[in-house]
Amino acid sequence: MSIEAQELVGLMMSAHFAQSWFGDALREAKTPDDAQARRREIVFAVCFAETYLFESVREEGVEGDVQKFNRYFPTGNFRRVEDKWKDIPKELAADSLMATTLNQGHPNWENFLDAVAFRHGLVHAAASRPHSRDLPRKERAVPTMEDLSGLTPGWALGVVVTLIRRLHDAIQTTPPAWLPDP
Helix, strand or coil: CCCHHHHHCCCCCCCCCHHHHHHHHHHHHCCCCCCCHHHHHHHHHHHHHHHHHHHHHHHHHCCCHHHHHHHCCCCCCCCHHHHHHHHHHHHHHHHHCCCCCCCCCHHHHHHHHHHHHHHHHHHCHHHCCCCCCCCCCCCCCCCCCCHHHHCCHCCCCCCCCHHHHHHHHHCCCCCCCCCCCC
């Protein structure tokens, strides 16, 4: 084996999608008064949130240590995005990799849960359910077209950007330059 090949053994290559998800959500957030743009913004923003947590733990939290990383993101173990954002910061704080944990009592947390519920409804087709105020709440469309039409452009992305900035405050790191203020 050549010296160059020996140096390549053990190098880790990983994808970086968070900034791309952010860009997708940002494009949709710039489209005013369009329920379809809100639909895409929600999906892209929640994908951004999940990917950002994964990539920031990989690169800043455990600094590329695969064994440590797999403790927080074990392969084959599916957790909902809201559970990851609730549990992983607590686990990082318990392992002294964060100065403090995130406060789930923060008003933005409820907004994040709403965005996630809307994302789940859109991706898993609950948004396509028939809608009537006479139906029991659990049988109604989530989100409704009225919900989507009533959202302010940038709402979902702002919720996620706020969550990510709070993560950086807790980890005591600087957010990337491309991440705007909410």
